[in-house]
Structures are given as structure tokens and as C-alpha cells.
Amino acid sequence: MSGLYIHIPFCARKCAYCDFYSLPLAGVPSFGKTVARFFQALEKELAALPAGFAPDTVYIGGGTPTALDAAQLGDLLDLVRRRVPLAAVREWTVEANPGTLDAGKAAVLRRAGVNRVSLGVQSLDDAALRRLGRLHTAAEARAGFDLLRAAGFDNVSVDLMYALPGETTERMLADVRGLLAWQPEHLSCYALAIEPGTPLAEQQARGALVEVPDEEQAEQYHALRRTLLAAGWEHYEISNFARPGRACRHNLNYWRGGEYAGCGPAAHGHTAGRRHANVEDLDDYCRRIEAGGSPRDFEEELAPEAKARETLIVWLWLLEGVDLAAFRQQTGFDALALSGAALEQLCAQGLLELGAGRLRLTERALFVSNRVFAELV
Ligand code: SF4
Structure with missing residues (x-):
């Protein structure tokens, strides 16, 4: 399998916790011209992908793709359709944020062939x-979800954040139950991380915000996991849950060590055994492509063993665990021999388990997986 990721570097405005590369619209002069220039560069970058490149999945993220107006969104989807043979695409996801989505944009997405939308809800508590x-309230988030259903989307993922400062486990679970009542197909649940350089980090530095302690974060994580499992959901990746059969194919390919091309500023990719990342600057990205050059900030070929270790760790994010035979076939390495004594120790500590030809994290290890991975690298 292979995937295509496209990064849209615009947001209606910057969220207080965000360190992704995106430009708030208020800071983009002549937005229409900037978008047109970006699309020209993006089309060239897509055209430069290997001639036979035909991804099974396409994922347009950001940033906020729905920060574009309906006509711009249509132009973006048209340029993707000009390059990507859609007959081969099994899943085409676009990220959307409530407050930037309307019926016109939902219809544009649907008409173009997008068949999955990931909606950034984050919380159902207006104060949080x-x-x-x-940008949005809980009511606007629900309205955005309803718009997608009305447009015909039967595969909608919702993002939820937990470990929000001052939020109790009960309050967080009220969000989980609220979202279950919407009946989405997929939920991505991430703990709030306070990233350096963000407004939340400044608030933390002056004592106006206290991060939720690790033990409470773990309690919330396991409580939301139990709630979703009891509702019949599958927990298929450390932070991702799905109704049966609705796991995200694009991300499954990534987690199983598959190849994917990344286009747009700040996009990462992994193709033909090489890892790459584009420059994190829209103007620089456009200038490089306009000058006939590459937008890549770096490109590297990992040594086979380093690549195998990376694949092992990313694959362990999946609760199904690493298929040892498939891993050997894909990387040329035996996963057990590769991780040696560390693996034995982690199994003895009850953090990893072996069975039915697979190596997987135990339930106890799910929230402390970074500790496990640090031992394995
Ligand atoms: S909408 Fe997403 S990408 Fe944009 S600023 Fe907020 S968190 Fe960052």
C-alpha cells in the first residue's frame, strides 16, 4: 500500500496549544493570491512524484483545509484529481474544523470523491x-457534524482531547458519551500536550495553568478506553478507536511501515526507502518550486537496521501488534533478535507480550508506551 499526504498551511486562527505549521488567515496578506500561488507550487510538486505513483489513500490535513473558501477547496480537490488516479483510491480523507465548515464546502468535498472527514471537535465544553x-462552540461542532451527514458522509472521525487543565475524568467522560451519541465512525483521542513556544506554555510559565499530572492523565486515558470498549468500539491504535471496520486505512499503512508521499510545506513522507520533510515556510516552499528546485528541507536514507527498528516501534503503536512473519518479510530482520535483551526484560515486566506470531504492547503499557519504545531503540 502507499498513501499521499497533503499539508494545507492555513488556519482560521491559531489555537493556544498548537505547534503545527499553519498560518492564521489574519496574517496572510492577499489570501486569494497566496492560495493561488500555493496551489501552482503544489501542482508542480505532485507532478514531480514518480510517474507510476498511484496511492491507495489520500489524506489532506493541516492546518485546516476548510479554512479555504468553497471555490478554493474545489480547486484544491481538482488539482489532486488531475494527478491521482481516483479509481485506485480506497480512502480519501480531508480534515475539517467546525466554524470553518458549511453546507457548500461539505458538498464540494463530497462531489469531488472525498469519502472520509476528520472533524476537529476536541471538547464539548465551551469553557474548555x-x-x-x-474557534467553535460545542453546538457549532455538532452542527458541523450534522452538515457532513447531510452531505452524505458515512465515514466521519472526530478528534477529542483529554487531560485538559482543570478537567475531571467525569467531565471528560461526559464528552466521550456525548460524542458516542453522535454515532461517528472513528475517534482520535489525544492528551493535551503543552508545547514550547505556544500561548499555553506561556500561561504555564507564569503559573496560570497547571498541566494534568501523569497519573491523572493515565486514569483518564484508561477510563475513556473502557467506555469506548464497553460501547462496542475497537481500540486499534494507542490513541485511535473505531467502530468495527472503520479504522483509518491511511494511518494503518503508516503504522505498518508502508510508504507515503508528503506534499505541501512541512509535510513529511517516506518513499523508496527514503524519508523526507519539506520546508516549514510557505513562501520558501513556493520559491523553491518556482525556481525549479525541490521543496525538501531534508532527505535521508535510513540504514536497513535503523529502518527496521523504526518500523518495529511505529507498528507497536497498533494494538494488533507486530506480525513477526510480515515484519521479517518487509524489513529482512527478525524482530525478536533485533530487540534482544530489552525485549525479554519488557516481557518480564509485563509491558510487552508475545503470542500467535505477534509482538504487542500489553494494556498496562499503552499509556507508558514511550518508555517501552525508549528501551527498544
Ligand atoms: S486548527 Fe489545528 S492546525 Fe489549526 S491552529 Fe488549531 S490545532 Fe493548529
């Missing part, structure tokens, strides 16, 4: 949404 600097 304000503290996070989100």
Missing part, C-alpha cells in the same frame, strides 16, 4: 474550547 483557543 475557549481556553484551548478553538
